Amino acid sequence: MSKRHSVKHKIDRRMGENIWGRPKSPVNKREYGPGQHGQRRKGKLSDFGVQLRAKQKLKGYYGNISEKQFQKVYTEASRMKGDTSENLIGLLERRLDAIVYRAKFVPTVFAARQFVSHGHVKVNGKRVTIGSYRCRPGDVIEVRERSKQMVLVLEAAQSGERDVPDYIDADHGKMTATFARIPSFSEVPYPVQMEPNLVVEFYSR
Known part of the structure; x- marks a missing residue:
């Protein structure tokens, strides 16, 4: 593991x-919980x-x-x-790694941070490698052309485990997503x- x-x-x-x-x-x-005392009754x-x-x-x-x-x-x-x-x-929710995860470009938020740091993502046409980069409404996030056929990306996009929330407009055919607006707490899935x-x-x- x-x-x-x-x-x-x-x-x-x-x-x-x-x-x-x-x-x-x-x-x-x-x-x-983990460890030898994990099964003890919690106070x-x-x-x-x-x-x-x-x-x-x-x-x-x-x-x-x-x-x-x-x-x-x-x-x-x-x-x-x-x-x-x-x-x-x-x-x-404005973090780039969170948006990449929400858009279903990768399976986990951990993978999203690594995906961004390895240079697979562009924001408004410019490569960004910082997971904590803060996006604004209207920003277009896209997977770099040479990264669109990665197995990780294709499997995540087709996964039925979760849906893309309404505040992100994702196009998995082009592997692009627009951060439409800042969500309220009740909208976050x-x-x-x-x-x-x-x-x-x-x-x-």
Whole structure:
């Protein structure tokens, strides 16, 4: 098992939920944490513990973003007008790797980050290699011509595991996607319940 997959599965088991909704997640068979003490009965979480888990789950969903980077996104969201939790989700969904994943160009958000960093993606005709690159409404994301026939890309586009959300207009024939608009929290198709309001409470302590 690759390090990338082992990390992904470890996050699932630590959270006790199939965060990405993948059929091969170990949580589908073992609904307890990893390690020799994983099956011990869990005590009730404190308010801090609940908030921490909500943060870890949301951070993990977007490819296990580093704490420093995630906190930076939160700080920016808190300075924007409007609801901080909605702003936070909007900023996370504007990440290039998140859009590549949502558009079904790759099977996982981890693969999306690697796909971008290896130079397979263009934004408005220019190659971008930074997964955290922030897209704007109207931006056109496309798979580079020489990358369109990669098995990874073709299999992801044909997969029935998930659908492309309404705020992304994807054309799998041309392997292009337009980021139509910044979504609200309720529009984002998370496989499990996310609680950005608890993330805001965690950082507001």
